[in-house]
Amino acid sequence: MKIGVYPGSFDPFTIGHLDVLKNAAGLFDVVYVAVLNNSAKSPVFSVEERVEMLDRIIESEGLKNVRSGSFGGLLVDYAKQIGAQYLIRGLRAITDFEYEFQIDAVNRHLDPGIRTVYFMANPAHSFLSSSNVREIGEMGGSIEGLVPHCNYHYLRERLARQK
Ligand code: ADP
Numbered sequence: 001m002k003i004g005v006y007p008g009s010f011d012p013f014t015i016g017h018l019d020v021l022k023n024a025a026g027l028f029d030v031v032y033v034a035v036l037n038n039s040a041k042s043p044v045f046s047v048e049e050r051v052e053m054l055d056r057i058i059e060s061e062g063l064k065n066v067r068s069g070s071f072g073g074l075l076v077d078y079a080k081q082i083g084a085q086y087l088i089r090g091l092r093a094i095t096d097f098e099y100e101f102q103i104d105a106v107n108r109h110l111d112p113g114i115r116t117v118y119f120m121a122n123p124a125h126s127f128l129s130s131s132n133v134r135e136i137g138e139m140g141g142s143i144e145g146l147v148p149h150c151n152y153h154y155l156r157e158r159l160a161r162q163k
Contacts, residue, residue, distance in 0.1 A: 016125035
């Protein structure tokens, strides 16, 4: 069975992330979409809130082979724990590539058996990041169409309270 893990901060999960997740769900038998619990990044949304938002997306998109999760240590250890042989990442621009290139080298060093699969961002979402969703939402702009619809109302209110 081919199992992949799509890790990220997902602070919050955008339609760019959703595009990568759907592509991965079509390729792997099971995909774990996992929130990185990294307090050093001072996320706006708690791990619990982010996992709840993922659960709503999985349910409303009918992604039957996708499971949510979170992890705090090394990604390769989490992958081992859930039996995943593949890591999944998305690539937007050259800057993503440089970062991903380094992370891949580190992960291969830690676990030579692990491989990463990359999906190129849909050009329509290549500008989209969690940080610009947060900024737009906190400043009262519309985030409709930038985040999965099932989380839109929740995020609009939550980000408006954040500023
Ligand atoms: P991280 O902090 O791990 O980079 P992110 O939540 O920012 O977490 O992103 C998770 C993954 O999704 C990364 O591989 C990132 O390149 C990818 N990604 C982010 N935004 C998009 C997008 N708009 N389209 C495609 N992939 C994206």
